[in-house]
Amino acid sequence: MSGTTIEQPPILSIRGVTKRFPGVVALADVSLDIAPGELHAICGENGAGKSTLMKILAGVIGSFEGELWLRGRPVRFADTRDAEDAGVGIIHQELNLVEELSAAANIFLGREQHGPFGWLNDRAMQRAAGALLSELECQIDPRAPVGTLRVGDQQLVEIAKALSRDSHVLIMDEPTSALTESEVARLFRVIARLRGRGVTILYISHKMDEIFRLADRITVLRDGRLIKTLERAATNAREVTHLMVGREIEATQVERDRQPGEAVLAVERLSLAWPGHARGWRLKDISFTLRRGEILGVAGLMGAGRTELLECLFGASPQPPGGRVRLAGREVRFRHPAEARRAGIALVTEDRKRLGIFSQMTVGENISLCTLGEAATGGLVVRRRERAMAESTVERLGVKTAGVDSAITSLSGGNQQKAIIGRWLLTRPKVLLLDDPTRGIDVGAKAELYQLMDRLCRDGLGIIVTSSELPELLTLCDRILVLCEGCLTGEFSRADATEQRIMEAATRRAG
Amino acid sequence: MNSGKLSALARANRNELGLLAAIVVVGALTAAFDSQHTYLRNPKPVAVDIVRQTAMLGIFALGSAIVIIAGGIDLSSGSMIAFGGTTCATIMLFLAPEAMPRNKPVGIEVIAIAIAGTLAVGFLIGSLHAWLITTVGLPPFIATLATLVGLRSLGRVIIENVTGAVLGSKSTQIQIYDRQFRYLATSVWVPAVLFLLLAFAAWLLLSRTVVGRHLYALGGNEQATRLSGIRTDRLKWLAYCLSAMLSSVAGVIFIADQSVADPQTLGRGYELNAIAAAVVGGCSLQGGLGTIPGTVLGCLFLRMVIDGIAKVIKAGADVYEGLIVGMVVVFAVALNQLRLGGGGQKRFFAGALGGVAVLNLALLAGVLTALLGGQTAGGLAAVAVFALLAAVKFFERRGNRAGAGD
Numbered sequence: 001m002s003g004t005t006i007e008q009p010p011i012l013s014i015r016g017v018t019k020r021f022p023g024v025v026a027l028a029d030v031s032l033d034i035a036p037g038e039l040h041a042i043c044g045e046n047g048a049g050k051s052t053l054m055k056i057l058a059g060v061i062g063s064f065e066g067e068l069w070l071r072g073r074p075v076r077f078a079d080t081r082d083a084e085d086a087g088v089g090i091i092h093q094e095l096n097l098v099e100e101l102s103a104a105a106n107i108f109l110g111r112e113q114h115g116p117f118g119w120l121n122d123r124a125m126q127r128a129a130g131a132l133l134s135e136l137e138c139q140i141d142p143r144a145p146v147g148t149l150r151v152g153d154q155q156l157v158e159i160a161k162a163l164s165r166d167s168h169v170l171i172m173d174e175p176t177s178a179l180t181e182s183e184v185a186r187l188f189r190v191i192a193r194l195r196g197r198g199v200t201i202l203y204i205s206h207k208m209d210e211i212f213r214l215a216d217r218i219t220v221l222r223d224g225r226l227i228k229t230l231e232r233a234a235t236n237a238r239e240v241t242h243l244m245v246g247r248e249i250e251a252t253q254v255e256r257d258r259q260p261g262e263a264v265l266a267v268e269r270l271s272l273a274w275p276g277h278a279r280g281w282r283l284k285d286i287s288f289t290l291r292r293g294e295i296l297g298v299a300g301l302m303g304a305g306r307t308e309l310l311e312c313l314f315g316a317s318p319q320p321p322g323g324r325v326r327l328a329g330r331e332v333r334f335r336h337p338a339e340a341r342r343a344g345i346a347l348v349t350e351d352r353k354r355l356g357i358f359s360q361m362t363v364g365e366n367i368s369l370c371t372l373g374e375a376a377t378g379g380l381v382v383r384r385r386e387r388a389m390a391e392s393t394v395e396r397l398g399v400k401t402a403g404v405d406s407a408i409t410s411l412s413g414g415n416q417q418k419a420i421i422g423r424w425l426l427t428r429p430k431v432l433l434l435d436d437p438t439r440g441i442d443v444g445a446k447a448e449l450y451q452l453m454d455r456l457c458r459d460g461l462g463i464i465v466t467s468s469e470l471p472e473l474l475t476l477c478d479r480i481l482v483l484c485e486g487c488l489t490g491e492f493s494r495a496d497a498t499e500q501r502i503m504e505a506a507t508r509r510a511g
Numbered sequence: 512m513n514s515g516k517l518s519a520l521a522r523a524n525r526n527e528l529g530l531l532a533a534i535v536v537v538g539a540l541t542a543a544f545d546s547q548h549t550y551l552r553n554p555k556p557v558a559v560d561i562v563r564q565t566a567m568l569g570i571f572a573l574g575s576a577i578v579i580i581a582g583g584i585d586l587s588s589g590s591m592i593a594f595g596g597t598t599c600a601t602i603m604l605f606l607a608p609e610a611m612p613r614n615k616p617v618g619i620e621v622i623a624i625a626i627a628g629t630l631a632v633g634f635l636i637g638s639l640h641a642w643l644i645t646t647v648g649l650p651p652f653i654a655t656l657a658t659l660v661g662l663r664s665l666g667r668v669i670i671e672n673v674t675g676a677v678l679g680s681k682s683t684q685i686q687i688y689d690r691q692f693r694y695l696a697t698s699v700w701v702p703a704v705l706f707l708l709l710a711f712a713a714w715l716l717l718s719r720t721v722v723g724r725h726l727y728a729l730g731g732n733e734q735a736t737r738l739s740g741i742r743t744d745r746l747k748w749l750a751y752c753l754s755a756m757l758s759s760v761a762g763v764i765f766i767a768d769q770s771v772a773d774p775q776t777l778g779r780g781y782e783l784n785a786i787a788a789a790v791v792g793g794c795s796l797q798g799g800l801g802t803i804p805g806t807v808l809g810c811l812f813l814r815m816v817i818d819g820i821a822k823v824i825k826a827g828a829d830v831y832e833g834l835i836v837g838m839v840v841v842f843a844v845a846l847n848q849l850r851l852g853g854g855g856q857k858r859f860f861a862g863a864l865g866g867v868a869v870l871n872l873a874l875l876a877g878v879l880t881a882l883l884g885g886q887t888a889g890g891l892a893a894v895a896v897f898a899l900l901a902a903v904k905f906f907e908r909r910g911n912r913a914g915a916g917d
Contacts, residue, residue: 337738337740337741338741340740341739342740347738349735355738357732358728358735358736358799360727360800369724369741380715380719381719381721381724
């Protein structure tokens with residue numbers, strides 16, 4: 001089919017689409033024609049703009065610059081309902097189902113079939129749902145609550161929902177990320193069947209084996225720009241990977257003569273179960289050591305287990321992890337972050353707004369929160385001492401603020417992040433865990449954070465940092481661990497690490 | 512103190528200053544519109560009464576405020592008052608089975624033991640709440656709703672059994688005549704000073720201690736608090752215990768005031784008054800916001816409004832209490848929302864729901880006016896309010912159209 005499809009008039013045409021979020025351009029002038037009936041893969045690193053583009057196509061994001069044309073007519077979707085009515089459906093990475101409702105009810109949610117007097121016609125909906133599902137090789141009871149189904153079946157319910165709406169264009173956002181091997185095989189058969197019905201599919205994935213197995217054409221996005229659209233037959237995985245990561249490494253350079261000392265944290269066969277999930281584990285048999293004065297990077301795609309790894313080390317995981325962790329030679333097993341904090345581990349969380357800052361408090365209160373006890377005498381906080389604590393931190397880390405009494409929300413993202421790092425430095429940690437600390441922070445502030453981390457590291461702190469951006473890790477880290485689906489699939493010293501090699505390890509399906 | 516510092520202080524305590532001004536305004540209005548001008552002619556008993564009422568509301572409202580600031584809710588305080596009162600009376604009856612029914616002094620040590628026992632029960636119930644919420648995983652609303660209905664009924668069963676066993680005949684209440692015990696409420700000083708002391712302690716706890724800061728953090732962002740290495744479960748334990756213990760203290764004062772412990776009527780519905788006082792005082796049900804001074808002023812404001820209306824319309828304050836509390840809460844919180852949310856562009860009467868709201872408010876105004884001033888006045892008020900709000904609705908729409916045209 002490939003090759004010839006391009007000559008037909010496109011079913012979907014994206015023309016000069018630009019999307020700006022405050023402070024960042026998520027998509028810059030993207031133009032792309034999708035031929036009817038093709039399977040078009042969209043690739044790119046985290047943050048390349050894939051999800052933004054798909055959200056625009058599916059009507060999740062309503063305001064953008066540029067035009068969309070569907071079957072030769074300009075369209076503009078105000079919401080997902082508009083898009084569905086026009087025949088564009090999306091299967092989100094995080095499924096969008098009401099877990100308490102049955103499969104049939106989910107499939108017909110918002111377009112329930114009803115008889116006279118407005119009574120729901122459950123029987124008819126269940127029959128229709130059953131027919132759709134069995135067409136998708138999904139052997140489930142349409143009356144079963146969706147929450148009781150396996151992830152793979154839930155995904156098929158989503159697909160059935162899109163089909164019941166007569167979608168001609170189906171967007172699949174990393175559909176295999178939570179599936180087992182056999183579920184993946186079934187999904188591929190379903191995709192083949194959908195294509196037999198003439199459905200056009202936009203398939204987002206990082207996984208080269210899938211892309212090369214399924215796609216007719218491959219489009220690579222990077223930093224919000226469309227880099228290239230390739231014919232599958234005329235390219236290979238190496239070229240696509242190269243195009244995905246091919247940006248210049250940022251100019252920020254951190255000096256490279258750090259001398260790591262003795263091991264401060266040793267992790268042996270760390271595992272974390274994932275009850276109720278097909279894979280069964282969030283983390284599996286992860287072993288590594290961290291030395292004093294070393295920055296250790298953790299790379300991996302979304303859902304690879306980066307955050308879970310840091311949570312385990314900090315005593316904040318949903319279940320107690322298996323394996324052994326030694327901190328400064330002593331075996332530790334934290335049941336609560338309070339114990340980890342006391343033992344000298346600090347965690348700067350991933351989602352700053354949700355898990356990091358206290359938006360109702362001032363800069364000073366945010367900084368002193370963990371160590372307020374040191375500013376208290378006889379149980380009462382001495383304001384002067386608390387203030388001095390906060391002010392010295394502000395000065396030390398160069399937090400730009402009108403004063404420690406300002407609201408934390410008045411600070412820029414980078415300065416909020418510095419305040420949170422400052423909060424943790426006051427606890428005098430031995431190990432600092434930073435979970436994607438530069439997300440949503442502008443370039444200048446990133447450079448400042450890099451310098452700060454380097455300085456802390458030279459003072460003897462052991463740092464583990466995760467990031468979605470490989471260049472960042474390559475700039476910062478002495479060593480880089482790579483996770484894929486909860487397993488350690490690579491470890492590179494700075495000398496060996498390249499974006500290409502890391503990306504390959506991060507997309508390597510663990511055997 | 513220079514003017515810059517003063518204005519900063521005023522900004523930081525804007526809510527409290529606003530409440531203070533509102534309290535003065537309510538007092539002035541009552542003095543003016545009360546046909547007997549009781550506030551001017553006979554201020555002392557009025558002041559004593561308001562102070563007593565405020566203190567008796569305030570003691571347990573402090574607990575509600577602490578729980579709300581910590582991001583929870585305690586619906587059980589009314590029932591906890593009843594159960595605390597029941598416990599206190601039951602212990603006294605047990606320890607002084609001869610003296611209690613015969614109107615003789617029971618002795619100071621009996622009173623002391625009874626109060627200590629009541630506090631202990633408060634601690635136990637608070638711990639039960641904390642356990643249900645943190646360990647069993649119930650939402651605070653459900654856990655305290657269960658005790659809201661459960662404790663009152665348990666109190667009644669206990670009283671029936673205890674009176675049956677000790678006095679020989681079952682009763683649903685225990686009479687308390689002891690003079691020393693009743694002094695806890697007959698003198699305005701005991702509840703007033705107790706309230707101020709407790710409020711001061713609560714203020715110290717919340718604004719000057721590490722634990723207090725952690726309570727605000729917990730209310731503001733529970734996940735972030737836990738990930739800051741703070742034991743949120745212990746904080747919840749503390750908050751719910753304080754709330755239950757303060758309610759049981761209030762229960763002791765209430766039975767001293769009423770000279771009877773009747774779990775069926777004692778403190779019925781007061782949980783909502785306490786939550787209302789906290790919310791009027793600036794606490795947010797989302798948690799993390801609010802102050803003790805605000806809550807104290809919130810209590811005073813509620814009592815002033817209730818008392819003022821009673822004075823002006825010469826009817827029992829308790830008849831209108833629920834209505835007044837409801838309206839005051841809506842107004843106070845709506846004002847706060849508008850101030851924070853910048854509601855300049857807001858349309859209040861848009862669409863069909865807005866139409867029904869116009870009708871609703873007009874009917875409410877009509878019914879209230881009719882109750883106070885007769886049917887004709889009521890009818891006129893309804894029509895007038897309807898016309899006014901309909902005009903507002905009309906202009907909102909035009910304003911919106913004009914805005915959309917730009």
